[in-house]
Amino acid sequence: MLAEPTASSLSVRGRSVPRPRGGADPTPLSAARYWPRLLAVLAVLACVTRIPSFVHPVWNPDEGFLATQARMLADGGQLYEDVVDRKPPLLPWLYQGAFALFGDDSLVPLKILAIGAVFTTAVLLAALARRRWGDSAGCTAGILSVLLSIGLNPEDTQAAGFEVFMLPCTAAAMWCADRRRWGAAGLAVAAAFLTKQTGAAVLLPVLWLLWRSGAHRRALVRLTAGALTPVLVAALATTPTGFLFWTVTGSGAYASFTGSELHVLWRALINTGLLAVACAGVLQPVARVLRIARTGAADLWLWLGSSAAAVCLGFHFFGHYYLQLIPPLVLLATAALQILPRDWLPTALLTTACTCAFFLLWGLVAPRPELAHAARLATVIQTRTHPGDRVLVWGIHPETYWFADRTPASRFLTAGLLTNYSGGRNGPQVGEEYAVRGGWPTFRKEMTTHPPRLVVDDSRGKPYGVRHVEGLRRVLELGGYQRGGVVGGAVVYVRVGVG
Numbered sequence: 030m031l032a033e034p035t036a037s038s039l040s041v042r043g044r045s046v047p048r049p050r051g052g053a054d055p056t057p058l059s060a061a062r063y064w065p066r067l068l069a070v071l072a073v074l075a076c077v078t079r080i081p082s083f084v085h086p087v088w089n090p091d092e093g094f095l096a097t098q099a100r101m102l103a104d105g106g107q108l109y110e111d112v113v114d115r116k117p118p119l120l121p122w123l124y125q126g127a128f129a130l131f132g133d134d135s136l137v138p139l140k141i142l143a144i145g146a147v148f149t150t151a152v153l154l155a156a157l158a159r160r161r162w163g164d165s166a167g168c169t170a171g172i173l174s175v176l177l178s179i180g181l182n183p184e185d186t187q188a189a190g191f192e193v194f195m196l197p198c199t200a201a202a203m204w205c206a207d208r209r210r211w212g213a214a215g216l217a218v219a220a221a222f223l224t225k226q227t228g229a230a231v232l233l234p235v236l237w238l239l240w241r242s243g244a245h246r247r248a249l250v251r252l253t254a255g256a257l258t259p260v261l262v263a264a265l266a267t268t269p270t271g272f273l274f275w276t277v278t279g280s281g282a283y284a285s286f287t288g289s290e291l292h293v294l295w296r297a298l299i300n301t302g303l304l305a306v307a308c309a310g311v312l313q314p315v316a317r318v319l320r321i322a323r324t325g326a327a328d329l330w331l332w333l334g335s336s337a338a339a340v341c342l343g344f345h346f347f348g349h350y351y352l353q354l355i356p357p358l359v360l361l362a363t364a365a366l367q368i369l370p371r372d373w374l375p376t377a378l379l380t381t382a383c384t385c386a387f388f389l390l391w392g393l394v395a396p397r398p399e400l401a402h403a404a405r406l407a408t409v410i411q412t413r414t415h416p417g418d419r420v421l422v423w424g425i426h427p428e429t430y431w432f433a434d435r436t437p438a439s440r441f442l443t444a445g446l447l448t449n450y451s452g453g454r455n456g457p458q459v460g461e462e463y464a465v466r467g468g469w470p471t472f473r474k475e476m477t478t479h480p481p482r483l484v485v486d487d488s489r490g491k492p493y494g495v496r497h498v499e500g501l502r503r504v505l506e507l508g509g510y511q512r513g514g515v516v517g518g519a520v521v522y523v524r525v526g527v528g
Contacts, residue, residue: 059164067155067168074175075148078385081179081187081392082140085400086432088188090443091349092136093403093428095190097442099124100133100431109271111440117276118263119223120191134434139189146194151175153200154356157207158363165374170363172378173311176385177355180307181300183392185348191225192352198224199231200356203332206238211248215255222256223263226276227339227353232256234332241328279465280343297346304351307388310380311362314373318365326364333357345451399426402517406485407432409516413523414482421476423494423501424487424519425450438481439472441465447472447500448493459492461500469500476504482524484510489518 087093098112102125106112114121124139131138151174159167178193179186186193202217214235221228239248264272305312336353340346366374403426410420410433419438422429427442445451449463461469484505488494495501504510505522513523 063159063164063167067171068152070168071148071151071155071171071175074172075144075151075178078175078179078389079140079144079147079187081183081389081395082143082189083137084393085397086136087400087403087428088397089184089190089349090426090428091190092139092188093426093431094442095120095124096128096133096136096431097427097437099128101437103128103133104436106440108267109275110268113271113275113440113446114442115275115280115446116191117223117226118267118272119220120194120225123194136189143189143193146197147175147178149197150178150200150356153197153204154359157200157204158360160207162364162367166363166367169366169374169378170359173359173362173381174356176381177307177311177359178352179385179388179392180355181303181348181351181388183388183395184397185300186352186388187392188349190349192349195221195224195228196352196356199228199353202231202235203238203328203356206235209242209244209248211239211244212251212255215252215257216259218252218256219259223259227342227350230335230339230353231332233335234328237328237331274466293344293346300346300348300351303348304354307384308358308362308381309384310377311358311365314365314369314377315358315361317373318368326361329357329360329364333361400428402426402519403429404432406487406516406519409514409521410435410483410485413513413521418482419479420483420485421481422485422487424485426487429485429487438479439475441468441472444488444493448498450491450493461498473500473504476508480508480524483513484508484522484524485516485519486522487519495520 082088087096094114098106098108098114098121101112102108102121108118108121112121123142127138127142151171154174155167155171158170198217198221202214202221205211205214205217218229218232218235221231235252239252242248333354336357339353340350362377366377406422407429410422410429414420414433414435416434418435420430420433420435421438423444425443425445427437430437430442441447447464447468448459448461450459486495486501488497495505509525510522511525513521515521
């Protein structure tokens with residue numbers, strides 16, 4: 030039997046507050062009554078809150094990027110060689126596996142897996158809360174986790190993207206560390222990192238729990254081995270130098286604050302405000318307890334702090350980054366609600382349910398003009414090319430390749446990799462000189478060796494278009510491309526002299 034974690038002790042105005050239950054795990058009989066009901070509730074909530082994800086075939090460019098990557102991998106491409114992105118390999122492999130099993134013309138299997146990821150995160154948080162504060166706390170944490178999981182722009186929360194699949198790994202790391210299963214905790218940290226680099230932020234609270242447990246050096250060895258082994262295996266399964274470059278060292282210009290500072294700060298304020306609206310029901314209890322109590326939940330505060338640092342890393346502040354804050358916020362709110370008067374709990378749950386309903390409705394009715402544009406462009410590409418032709422879409426919406434079912438002419442699926450235009454960054458650090466290292470020589474070689482039949486400049490007036498990028502103009506001139514029409518502001522160039 031494990032001793033109760035000191036991180037979850039509470040005191041109010043200097044007085045100790047007894048917790049609802051001890052640190053021992055519940056008896057099998059109690060678990061047999063408790064978990065089936067809670068699991069059913071969480072499963073229903075997870076399905077309902079993610080209904081909007083099925084409204085559109087693709088929700089954001091990340092899904093389009095992953096879907097296109099998966100097709101390239103299935104056609105024999107090698108990750109970090111001729112299939113590249115600034116992300117770890119776990120999710121591209123997951124998409125590839127789902128396509129192999131269910132076909133590559135729909136993301137529905139991935140959307141169903143995303144429901145499973147939300148459900149799993151909620152269950153793990155419920156187990157953590159129940160172990161520390163009792164049955165009611167477990168229910169509270171699980172329900173809050175699901176309700177808050179859609180508390181941002183639907184484009185960020187309804188996509189089967191990196192953060193959605195990263196969160197169950199981070200929650201699993203804390204669940205294992207709370208039970209002193211250090212090898213398993215290390216494996217969960219590795220899985221979080223291999224889903225998205227910022228998932229490694231959970232290592233800080235895991236290390237704190239290891240230190241507070243008084244574990245011996247052997248425990249640290251197990252944690253380290255568990256965390257490093259899967260990463261090394263993934264590096265060897267791809268290519269070590271490519272893995273290191275694309276996941277760690279190759280994003281210097283991308284992870285820079287310079288360029289479009291006001292635009293980036295405005296995005297940060299908007300997404301922070303959206304999350305604050307979603308969390309209105311839980312932020313007040315946390316703030317109230319901070320004024321009157323010393324929670325002592327150091328691991329949870331470290332988890333929140335390291336997650337906040339991860340959100341800021343790279344200075345882009347995309348909405349889906351903020352999903353990483355939800356699990357520690359849920360547990361901190363659950364802890365606060367255990368020491369506040371009983372009427373705080375229904376108020377918090379009702380408020381969170383109302384804000385969840387707002388974001389759910391938003392997801393059901395929100396228009397997707399960029400998706401409609403990509404679909405129109407894909408139709409034009411299909412009518413002007415043959416299935417075996419290569420095409421180049423010079424833009425930031427790789428889902429166009431997937432819609433058109435055409436092979437990308439380059440490993441660089443977005444113009445951002447060759448210009449540093451990323452997520453609206455349109456200041457001085459956009460241009461060929463800010464491309465990923467070695468990108469332009471590789472790109473020119475690709476255009477010469479396997480010239481695309483069609484080139485689409487989908488910049489639509491943004492600073493990475495043909496008239497701003499000399500390297501792309503030279504590719505078009507040397508390849509014999511002529512302007513062949515305009516589709517919704519995107520300019521189509523056709524290679525002449527090709528039957």
